[in-house]
Amino acid sequence: MPVLEFTEIAAAHKPGGKQDTFELFARDFLDCMGYQIVSGPDRGPDQGRDLVALEIRKGVGGETSVRWLVSCKHKAHSGAAVHVDDEKDITDRVKANDCQGFLGFYSTLPSSALSSKIEGLRSSSLEVQYFDREKIEKHLLHSLRGLNIAERYFPISFRDWKRESPSSADVFPDKDSLYCECCGADLVVAKNGIISIWDRIADNQIETVDLYWCCKGHCDEVLRQRYKDKHGDEVTDRWQSIEDLLIPLFYLHVVMATLNQVTQKVVFSKEAFEKTKRLLVTTFPYVARDSTTKEREKLRVLSMTPETFGGLG
Numbered sequence: 001m002p003v004l005e006f007t008e009i010a011a012a013h014k015p016g017g018k019q020d021t022f023e024l025f026a027r028d029f030l031d032c033m034g035y036q037i038v039s040g041p042d043r044g045p046d047q048g049r050d051l052v053a054l055e056i057r058k059g060v061g062g063e064t065s066v067r068w069l070v071s072c073k074h075k076a077h078s079g080a081a082v083h084v085d086d087e088k089d090i091t092d093r094v095k096a097n098d099c100q101g102f103l104g105f106y107s108t109l110p111s112s113a114l115s116s117k118i119e120g121l122r123s124s125s126l127e128v129q130y131f132d133r134e135k136i137e138k139h140l141l142h143s144l145r146g147l148n149i150a151e152r153y154f155p156i157s158f159r160d161w162k163r164e165s166p167s168s169a170d171v172f173p174d175k176d177s178l179y180c181e182c183c184g185a186d187l188v189v190a191k192n193g194i195i196s197i198w199d200r201i202a203d204n205q206i207e208t209v210d211l212y213w214c215c216k217g218h219c220d221e222v223l224r225q226r227y228k229d230k231h232g233d234e235v236t237d238r239w240q241s242i243e244d245l246l247i248p249l250f251y252l253h254v255v256m257a258t259l260n261q262v263t264q265k266v267v268f269s270k271e272a273f274e275k276t277k278r279l280l281v282t283t284f285p286y287v288a289r290d291s292t293t294k295e296r297e298k299l300r301v302l303s304m305t306p307e308t309f310g311g312l313g
Contacts, residue, residue, distance in 0.1 A: 108132065209271075
């Protein structure tokens, strides 16, 4: 499903001061890709080009350069494909601008006829390529500089995408994660982990004696037996999904409940308390953000069962 909504960029055929925005976007995109902009967008007769970009290719035999005639077609507002009639006399336009290649930059897709024409030009000495909306989006969302450009030209859809595709906040100098105690898998990335908490009840008092985090299934079975052997039959275990813990509001509930339990008939062993602190500190950068739509829905389910808001102790 497309992430960036290209209709956020003003239509090119409507006056108002923003009709050049798509060409400016093309300039910034190509610059981000490593092209040198020889001739940028301007108004008036354009001699069949919107920009001229220079590509420097480095190889074993040295450097070679290719001048690209860039043709921008912004049809996202109508949703129409770019047709053959929109790209007339490609070869003549390339030669007239002293270029060796043609680069189409489109907010929709080229029609099948135009795609065939472009492929036909590849057999000549002319170099051709094009970026459609999917190729543009792919490149933008996979680099820091590209993300900055996307945020500038697509502020609304980028904001929505960022909220639904959260990354950890830049809180600590060194990024950390939670790793399975059994196999070493990154549990935050895999989203398939649990926290297993081990309690002992004696004299009407609950003591959290230990805890671990691991993958669900086999790793949990291995560690469960190991910890049972370690602490004996008088301990019982319960678990919490790491994916749920990373929901910002649920994380806060767990922290507050854990603090409340300290003042009640719940105590921590030194080992369990140190692991709890490490768990909360390590996961904090992953919850210092907005909740996604999926997490908001999950939170409604979790809030229907108040016992799930218990702490780790």
